[in-house]
Amino acid sequence: MAALQDAKLEVHIPEFLAAWKELGSTSDGRAVITVYHAAANPEAPLNDEDIPEMAADPGWEDEVRTNFKGAACLPVLLAAARYYNAKEAWNKSNNSVKHGRRWW
Amino acid sequence: MSPAVVVLSRIVAPYTDIIMTRIPPDHGAIVSKLRELGRDDAVVHFQAEWDTLRATPDGRAVIAMCGAAAEGGALLGRLTMKRRLEEHDELGWTSLAAYKSKTYLPVLLATIRYYRAQTAAFAAAVPTTPPPAVPEWPSMASLAEVAAKLPRPGHSELTPPPDEPLQGWYIAVAPAVTVVRRIVERYLPTPGFFTIH
Numbered sequence: 001m002a003a004l005q006d007a008k009l010e011v012h013i014p015e016f017l018a019a020w021k022e023l024g025s026t027s028d029g030r031a032v033i034t035v036y037h038a039a040a041n042p043e044a045p046l047n048d049e050d051i052p053e054m055a056a057d058p059g060w061e062d063e064v065r066t067n068f069k070g071a072a073c074l075p076v077l078l079a080a081a082r083y084y085n086a087k088e089a090w091n092k093s094n095n096s097v098k099h100g101r102r103w104w
Numbered sequence: 105m106s107p108a109v110v111v112l113s114r115i116v117a118p119y120t121d122i123i124m125t126r127i128p129p130d131h132g133a134i135v136s137k138l139r140e141l142g143r144d145d146a147v148v149h150f151q152a153e154w155d156t157l158r159a160t161p162d163g164r165a166v167i168a169m170c171g172a173a174a175e176g177g178a179l180l181g182r183l184t185m186k187r188r189l190e191e192h193d194e195l196g197w198t199s200l201a202a203y204k205s206k207t208y209l210p211v212l213l214a215t216i217r218y219y220r221a222q223t224a225a226f227a228a229a230v231p232t233t234p235p236p237a238v239p240e241w242p243s244m245a246s247l248a249e250v251a252a253k254l255p256r257p258g259h260s261e262l263t264p265p266p267d268e269p270l271q272g273w274y275i276a277v278a279p280a281v282t283v284v285r286r287i288v289e290r291y292l293p294t295p296g297f298f299t300i301h
Binding site for chain 1: 108184245246278287
């Protein structure tokens with residue numbers, strides 16, 4: 001919200017809050033928020049071009065399950081990935097990019 | 105000037121959404137905005153609080169600083185200003201040394217005093233909510249601990265310097281960060297480094 005204010009885009013704050021509320025309305029969505037808050041310290045690099053590529057890597061789950069085996073954070077990471085994958089699948093099944101209906 | 109603007113922001117916040125609107129820290133501007141929104145009832149309440157502010161030396165210092173801030177283009181309810189102010193306050197205003205020869209230092213100190221008193225009063229008035237008995241998700245403390253122990257690949261663009269998160273950390277958080285990035289991208293063309301507060 002501070003970034004929207006700084007960019008003089010306060011008009012979008014209600015929409016952003018609605019999107020954030022929707023994200024927090026499911027357990028997996030709340031996992032996304034939990035991981036993001038952990039990643040935000042230090043600040044998460046939203047503009048890092050490699051991040052979406054890493055998220056889309058088909059080997060992501062195997063790698064993370066191996067790296068974080070037994071770690072308390074593993075279920076949260078997997079839940080966040082489940083949310084991401086569900087949205088990706090929705091995008092593909094709805095051909096939403098073509099019709100301008102991407103969920104994001 | 106930020107302590108004064110935050111003090112006034114807190115006074116105005118109950119009457120209109122100062123985060124989503126752009127209101128200078130100025131009495132006339134605030135009253136105009138409230139009237140524009142059809143909140144004549146709020147004007148009465150705001151005026152009473154303004155009169156209370158004006159009744160003490162520290163409160164008058166806040167008003168003086170708000171006037172200067174308004175001339176400089178400041179706005180009520182700016183979250184970046186509030187966050188920076190909280191950081192300064194935690195550090196004990198070490199930066200004030202730079203102002204020690206300035207004639208307005210006493211005014212600045214008075215606004216800080218008022219801000220701190222108001223902050224304490226607000227904190228005392230807000231009921232503390234106990235955390236949920238069982239958190240929905242476990243602690244993320246292990247994220248950094250495990251990532252720090254992962255083997256480092258050879259140096260590449262994806263291998264950050266030793267004091268920064270490792271590639272394994274980036275990979276682990278990538279889906280969550282991508283989800284948030286896509287949301288933020290709808291509203292900010294260049295989200296950049298962005299922290300959710």
